[in-house]
Amino acid sequence: MLKASPLAMVPFVSVDNMMRLVHHIGIETFMSDLAGEIEHDFARWELFDKTPRVGSHSDVGVIELMPTSDGEQYAFKYVNGHPKNMKEGLQTVTAFGVLADVYSGYPKLFSEMTILTALRTGAMSAVATKHLAPKGAKTMAMIGNGAQSEFQCLAIKAVCGIDNIRLYDIDPLATEKCAKNLDGLGFQITKCTSPEEAIEGVEVITVATADKDMQTILTDNMVGSGVHINAIGGDCPGKTELHRDIVARSTVFVEYPPQTRIEGEIQQMPEDHPVTQLWQVINGTAGGRASAHEVTLFDGVGFAIEDFSALRYVHKKIQDTPFYIDFDLIADPDDPRDLFGMIKRAG
Numbered sequence: 116m117l118k119a120s121p122l123a124m125v126p127f128v129s130v131d132n133m134m135r136l137v138h139h140i141g142i143e144t145f146m147s148d149l150a151g152e153i154e155h156d157f158a159r160w161e162l163f164d165k166t167p168r169v170g171s172h173s174d175v176g177v178i179e180l181m182p183t184s185d186g187e188q189y190a191f192k193y194v195n196g197h198p199k200n201m202k203e204g205l206q207t208v209t210a211f212g213v214l215a216d217v218y219s220g221y222p223k224l225f226s227e228m229t230i231l232t233a234l235r236t237g238a239m240s241a242v243a244t245k246h247l248a249p250k251g252a253k254t255m256a257m258i259g260n261g262a263q264s265e266f267q268c269l270a271i272k273a274v275c276g277i278d279n280i281r282l283y284d285i286d287p288l289a290t291e292k293c294a295k296n297l298d299g300l301g302f303q304i305t306k307c308t309s310p311e312e313a314i315e316g317v318e319v320i321t322v323a324t325a326d327k328d329m330q331t332i333l334t335d336n337m338v339g340s341g342v343h344i345n346a347i348g349g350d351c352p353g354k355t356e357l358h359r360d361i362v363a364r365s366t367v368f369v370e371y372p373p374q375t376r377i378e379g380e381i382q383q384m385p386e387d388h389p390v391t392q393l394w395q396v397i398n399g400t401a402g403g404r405a406s407a408h409e410v411t412l413f414d415g416v417g418f419a420i421e422d423f424s425a426l427r428y429v430h431k432k433i434q435d436t437p438f439y440i441d442f443d444l445i446a447d448p449d450d451p452r453d454l455f456g457m458i459k460r461a462g
Contacts, residue, residue, distance in 0.1 A: 117379070123412070123443055125223070127441070128225075129439075132438040132439055136438040137391070144273070148428065149235055149238040150273075153420075155424070157398070160420070163183050167371070168456055170191075176197030181417075183422075185423070186217060189215045190214045191212065192422040194210035195208065196211070207262065212225075212226050212425075214423075224426055231425050231426075233266045236263060238274075239417070239421050243368065243413035245274050248395050249318045251318075253277055255268070255319040256310075257293070258324070263347070267345070272300075280297065283308070287308075293324065310332065312335060314337060314338070322348055323347050326346050331356075338361050341407055344413065345415060346415065347417075361410070366411050368390065368396065369414045371418050374416060374418060394427070421437035
């Protein structure tokens with residue numbers, strides 16, 4: 116058996132190694148660092164190739180590809196979204212990703228992204244909250260206490276210092292799970308029995324539910340002035356979480372309008388409903404929150420540049436660590452023209 120050339124080897128980060136890397140760095144440090152990487156890449160937004168994710172929709176879910184490039188590195192993520200999976204004991208979202216060198220086209224990293232997507236989604240909400248929440252915000256309602264909830268809470272605590280969390284889920288067992296997981300991590304936690312109770316007196320509301328339907332998790336009369344809302348559960352056509360009247364009276368911030376108008380809360384609104392792109396707030400070319408009484412809404416659906424940032428961060432952090440294995444992925448014949456000869460000699 117011929118041994119693979121070093122040029123054929125690509126670093127692979129498995130689920131186990133991703134978890135080890137997170138523990139090695141520390142989960143709050145990981146998400147705080149990742150938020151910084153996302154801000155860095157959003158500030159140079161105009162360098163990137165941008166396209167709405169390529170989706171294959173079915174009655175039970177969606178499978179998507181999310182590609183982008185800054186001209187030097189290319190990344191894509193394969194990701195699914197199947198809300199029915201939870202009832203079958205499966206993950207609602209699974210993913211993997213690739214980072215590649217534009218000059219050669221060779222992959223530089225192959226990685227699990229089920230865990231990494233959860234981390235970067237939390238980091239993205241933290242970035243939006245940092246730029247849009249009322250000054251001095253200390254309390255957040257976490258509506259929807261499923262797989263994403265702990266990541267949201269930890270990232271927003273790490274980046275924004277918000278540590279008073281009010282939890283609500285239609286399933287009390289999900290709230291118990293979330294509260295248990297966050298116990299001992301520096302939070303003041305209140306378990307609530309209704310969304311109205313959860314959002315009373317908070318400055319930030321994060322909504323992350325999984326139902327693939329046009330839901331109204333929050334109605335207009337529930338949301339007072341001056342709050343910031345992260346709406347991250349409505350991430351595909353036909354799936355929303357907020358009553359349209361909330362959207363109508365909020366200042367809406369988005370990642371990439373062509374994608375968000377199809378998948379986000381603003382799919383309920385006219386095609387010309389005004390939005391501000393978050394990258395413009397980050398690089399200072401557009402304003403964020405304009406007043407203490409304004410309702411700001413981050414209509415977050417997830418965009419490929421966030422995954423690019425996450426893969427780039429992981430690739431940097433695994434160097435000189437044991438948290439990856441080399442994956443024999445690229446054919447590397449002695450003569451690039453003689454691929455068949457390479458197969459023949461391996462016999």
